[in-house]
Amino acid sequence: MQNRGENSAHSSETAAAFTRTLAGLKRRGSGLLLVGPQPAMGRACERFLGESKTEPRYRLFVKTDGATCHEHQKCEEVGVGSNAGNVKIIERTTHTRSTATVSSTGHDGSDHGIGHGHDDDSETTIVTSGSLARLxxxxxxxxDEFERESGGLQSGELRVCFDSLVPLLGEHSHESVFRFLHILTARVRNVNGMAHFHLPTEMDSAAVNTLAPVFDAIVEVNMGSGEPVHRWQLVQQDVTTDWLSL
Structure with missing residues (x-):
């Protein structure tokens, strides 16, 4: 990212503007890129899913990484919690998994590369096609189903967690993934939802530089003195916060 940290959000004026911007992202909807080592991502992921004790949440988990880390698995358990009926899971299977294994989770949806299953009342959809368009x-x-079930999603009610962009970047060009994410984040913003996408890589990687314009902010996570920390870069404003505890 160019000029990263040039306008570091350390002054009270900039910090206030940053707080206002985050409130606006929650109100209008947003797409966030979560970057850094996988072990540090769990706390940030849990925060982005939002609490559901005082506000209704509709959570959509998109699973592309068959070897999802333990931290992310815990995050999914928190997301399901006692509101399993408000949770949907879409699992994109890797090419190494057999069709027989996929079909065993639900009825055969091979016409479109899709099957359905249920886990603790949350709905799981299996996508066997490698097509970005199908996903x-x-x-x-x-x-669409969440919109019908809710009678119209309110700001911040929809939370989408995309567990890893790595498999998509390994199978498709960066430009194709960019177009896919551009359409997907626009769809989420259209219902004022909040989506975050895991990308366990370095902040200055080619993938981050290519995909950054799609997102409202890039959230870099790391382990500081044994505890996870994070800092935000607002893409349009080119503002980067200091490291903050998670």
């Missing part, structure tokens, strides 16, 4: 359509359909 995008499946995600959009899940959001």
């Amino acid at each position: 995008g359509i499946t995600i959009s359909e899940a959001i």
Whole structure:
């Protein structure tokens, strides 16, 4: 990212502007790129899913990484919690998994590379196709269902967690993934939802530089003195915060 930290949010004026911007992202909807080592991501992921004790949440988990880390698995358990009926899971299977294994989780949806299953009352959709378009359509359909079930999603009610962009970047060009994310984040913002996407890599990697314009902010996480810390870069404003505890 160019000029990263040039306008570091350390002054009270900038910090106040940063707080206002975050409130606006929650109100209008947002797409966040979560970057850094996988072990530090769990706390940030849990925070982005939002609490559901005082506000209704509709959570959509998109799973592309069959070897999802333990921290992310815990995050999904928190997301499901006692509101399993408000949770949908879309699992994109890797090419190494057999069709028989996929079909065993639900009825055979091979015409479209999709199957369905249920886990603790949360709905799981299996996508066996490697097509980005098919994955995008499946995600959009899940959001459509949430809209119908809720009678209209309110600001911040929809939370989307995309567990890893790594498999997509390994199978498709950066430009193709960019177009996919551009459409997907626009769909989430259209219902004032908040989506975050895990990308366990370095902040200055080619993938981050290519994909950054799609997102409202890039959230870099790390382990500081044994505890996870994070800092935000607001893409449009080119403002970067100091490191903050999670």
